[in-house]
Amino acid sequence: MSGRTRFLIPLFIFLIMAGFLLKGLFMDPRHIPSVLINKPAAEFNLPTLYNPEKFISKADMKGKIWMLNVWASWCSACRAEHQVLNAIAGMGIVDIIGLDYKDEAADGKRWLQQLGNPYKEVLVDKSGRTGIDFGVYGVPESFLIDGDGVIRHKFTGPIYYPDIKGVLIPKLKEIRGEGK
Amino acid sequence: MIPEIGHFALVLAMCLAIAQAIFPLVGTMNNTPSWAGLARPLAWGQALFLTIAFGALTYAFLVDDFSVRYVAANSNTLLPTVYKISAVWGAHEGSLLLWAFFLGIWSAAIAILSKSLTQEVVSRVLAVMGMINAGFVSFMLFTSNPFERLFRIPAEGRDLNPLLQDVGLALHPPTLYLGYVGFSVAFGFAIAALIGGRLDASWARWSRPWTTAAWVWLTLGITIGSWWAYYELGWGGWWFWDPVENASFMPWIAGTALMHSLAVTEKRGAFRSWTLMLAILAFSLCLLGTFLVRSGVLTSVHAFAADPARGIFILIFLLIVIGGSLALYAWRAPSIFSGGRFDLVSRESFLLGNNLLLTVFTFLVLFGTLAPLVYDALEWGKISVGFPWFNKMFLMVTPFLAVLIGFGPLMRWKRTDPAWLMKKLRIAMIISVIIGLIAFIPSISKGSLLVPLGMFLVAWVITSHITAIIDRLKHKQGISHFFADIAGKGRSYYGMVLAHLGVAMFILGATMVSHHGVDKDLRMSPGESAEISAYRFQFNGVVRTPGPNYTANQGKFTIFLDDKEVAVLEPQKRTYFAQGRPMTEAAIDWGLTRDLYVSLGEDLGDGDWSMRLYYKPFVRWIWLGGLAMALGGVLCISDRRYRTKKQKNQQLAQSDAANTLATENS
Numbered sequence: 053m054s055g056r057t058r059f060l061i062p063l064f065i066f067l068i069m070a071g072f073l074l075k076g077l078f079m080d081p082r083h084i085p086s087v088l089i090n091k092p093a094a095e096f097n098l099p100t101l102y103n104p105e106k107f108i109s110k111a112d113m114k115g116k117i118w119m120l121n122v123w124a125s126w127c128s129a130c131r132a133e134h135q136v137l138n139a140i141a142g143m144g145i146v147d148i149i150g151l152d153y154k155d156e157a158a159d160g161k162r163w164l165q166q167l168g169n170p171y172k173e174v175l176v177d178k179s180g181r182t183g184i185d186f187g188v189y190g191v192p193e194s195f196l197i198d199g200d201g202v203i204r205h206k207f208t209g210p211i212y213y214p215d216i217k218g219v220l221i222p223k224l225k226e227i228r229g230e231g232k
Numbered sequence: 233m234i235p236e237i238g239h240f241a242l243v244l245a246m247c248l249a250i251a252q253a254i255f256p257l258v259g260t261m262n263n264t265p266s267w268a269g270l271a272r273p274l275a276w277g278q279a280l281f282l283t284i285a286f287g288a289l290t291y292a293f294l295v296d297d298f299s300v301r302y303v304a305a306n307s308n309t310l311l312p313t314v315y316k317i318s319a320v321w322g323a324h325e326g327s328l329l330l331w332a333f334f335l336g337i338w339s340a341a342i343a344i345l346s347k348s349l350t351q352e353v354v355s356r357v358l359a360v361m362g363m364i365n366a367g368f369v370s371f372m373l374f375t376s377n378p379f380e381r382l383f384r385i386p387a388e389g390r391d392l393n394p395l396l397q398d399v400g401l402a403l404h405p406p407t408l409y410l411g412y413v414g415f416s417v418a419f420g421f422a423i424a425a426l427i428g429g430r431l432d433a434s435w436a437r438w439s440r441p442w443t444t445a446a447w448v449w450l451t452l453g454i455t456i457g458s459w460w461a462y463y464e465l466g467w468g469g470w471w472f473w474d475p476v477e478n479a480s481f482m483p484w485i486a487g488t489a490l491m492h493s494l495a496v497t498e499k500r501g502a503f504r505s506w507t508l509m510l511a512i513l514a515f516s517l518c519l520l521g522t523f524l525v526r527s528g529v530l531t532s533v534h535a536f537a538a539d540p541a542r543g544i545f546i547l548i549f550l551l552i553v554i555g556g557s558l559a560l561y562a563w564r565a566p567s568i569f570s571g572g573r574f575d576l577v578s579r580e581s582f583l584l585g586n587n588l589l590l591t592v593f594t595f596l597v598l599f600g601t602l603a604p605l606v607y608d609a610l611e612w613g614k615i616s617v618g619f620p621w622f623n624k625m626f627l628m629v630t631p632f633l634a635v636l637i638g639f640g641p642l643m644r645w646k647r648t649d650p651a652w653l654m655k656k657l658r659i660a661m662i663i664s665v666i667i668g669l670i671a672f673i674p675s676i677s678k679g680s681l682l683v684p685l686g687m688f689l690v691a692w693v694i695t696s697h698i699t700a701i702i703d704r705l706k707h708k709q710g711i712s713h714f715f716a717d718i719a720g721k722g723r724s725y726y727g728m729v730l731a732h733l734g735v736a737m738f739i740l741g742a743t744m745v746s747h748h749g750v751d752k753d754l755r756m757s758p759g760e761s762a763e764i765s766a767y768r769f770q771f772n773g774v775v776r777t778p779g780p781n782y783t784a785n786q787g788k789f790t791i792f793l794d795d796k797e798v799a800v801l802e803p804q805k806r807t808y809f810a811q812g813r814p815m816t817e818a819a820i821d822w823g824l825t826r827d828l829y830v831s832l833g834e835d836l837g838d839g840d841w842s843m844r845l846y847y848k849p850f851v852r853w854i855w856l857g858g859l860a861m862a863l864g865g866v867l868c869i870s871d872r873r874y875r876t877k878k879q880k881n882q883q884l885a886q887s888d889a890a891n892t893l894a895t896e897n898s
Contacts (some may be wrong), residue, residue: 073550
């Protein structure tokens, strides 16, 4: 590449980037891509944090309405979310299963000891494989999964207090309503 | 009434900014001196009205004028006065006003301090800055007006986010913005040079102190931000690779490259188009950061409320400013002669190496920050790029940079004899290798290769710079001349040395705290003790304490070393009245060799609390390193080169004029 064309490279790189930024404006990172809702959740079979011998798979959760919360001890936003999860667990409205994502088990345990444990079980996804299968974009994320193992709702980013009343409870009602 | 005056002043500032963007520039094109001469008065007027607008908003906060929506959302009658002032820039609208206000101030500073630049250059630089501020002020007026009124006036405000009620966060945005805005000056100079097609040593000399000043502010802003995160967020970390942190870090890396590249362009006339590119890049990354933070395309803990209308506005603005300047670059830069030949082993080639590494690193951070967005947009699936990836990239680049830093000061322009260089640096190399080898002792290395590597690099940067100083003084009147040299002509040289030592300090702090830090999460009852490293932390229970706009549970810890009391720490868990949110306020006993850090967790009943105790060795050196870098920059700016009014440099009449750039001769 010689002469003047070389000097056009930065402009081209920028224009390509601007294209992505434009597209990014119309994708809400806090919302689910429609392809994932109402689709079966990815299969998984993972060890639990407190008992590495014990594995939990998707099949074990069949028939239950539950929420998968993806978190990690290195994730700053998770810390803000954690008290909301504690509140949800305290209200007892839905079982939360944690997915400790790309994390060291010791760090994860320490985190829960310090901040409290809202989880019914905590799964360890050290390689991040299951997270990728679930299309995890950034931690934290939470998936509301129904008795048939279908993802019904996804929270991208932290769940905030108003989300409990505004989103979580109505969604749970909707899912439970169908069961009857 | 006062808010309307502020609003009106903002409208006037926008009109002046638009005029400043058009008339001076057109005036220099069609040789209309009266138009070109409008640049300075317009810049002063714009700065005046932005000051009025900023003052009006500050006033609205001080008198608790909750009829202004922005004040009602971010203040409260109980908020301490100092935080009422910092609340002015505590959220989206006000922080934009601060940006525009600073840009106005910098423009006025150029108008005042550029008496000796040619009218043509001043007019063009100010026109570019006018365009930028026209964009920012109209963005504010059309999408994010801080003076918007509420029709039902609330009796009480919602209060400032408790996280932001802190000295560190009062200072963090203003310093950061001074840095961002400062790069607009280098950008303006670059665009003026591209328009004029003239790019000589005098151009680089004009840009240097301004670029360094912007870099100093940015360095301070990032350092304060990191320090704030450390003590305020309560989990002892100091950098998180959050998209918003990256947004401030990318311009810093590019700005560092620009500073070094400008040195080559000034002294040797080389790297010209590359320097221009970096000036455009550094400021473009500042703008990109603004876009990422305020448009909601990425998720981040820092993000302002997302609004697509704002996103579109900034994106169009980015297209005009960045796209326009890159197009101008593509058009004009090929005709700029890049002179100055140099050998493989020379200061030029090593600075080029530094530049390439820094640029690669900038793009790695940019890639990591945007990758989730790109993957999503291409429907390749969703990915997360976390802390571990960025750390890995950082560790891949920094060691090479630190090794180059050591060679830098001894390098000569054009050509350096490799044999001579090796001879000079032999002792420094041997000492550094020995120190690196000593660090392999398990109690020091803690089983990680990174500790010996870090210690080697620290020793290398320090010893090589000592070698360089000794060598420099030998050519002068000997070692005893050291202080006279600092006070005299060598100031920018020692500024460079200090900034490089700042890098060593940073590496020392980061290595030690990452590998020797100890933290424990515990449940403790009053009277119980815990051992962390050599220290014994005794927990004396928790009492309730009132604050101005919160109540707190305050723990009390007495810390002993060898049964001697060394500190009393009182961490708090606060609940703010207005928002009801709990906040952890860590307590820290700081020292040069270690911090002791206690952060209170949850009340577990019966007086028991969960808590986190930390021993953080050398953590202060991370920020001391940042301060040393900033101070080094200040030394460089204060170098007499940029101040002396008359220099006997005859061949470059213009560069003579440039010397008065930073003077007081207004």
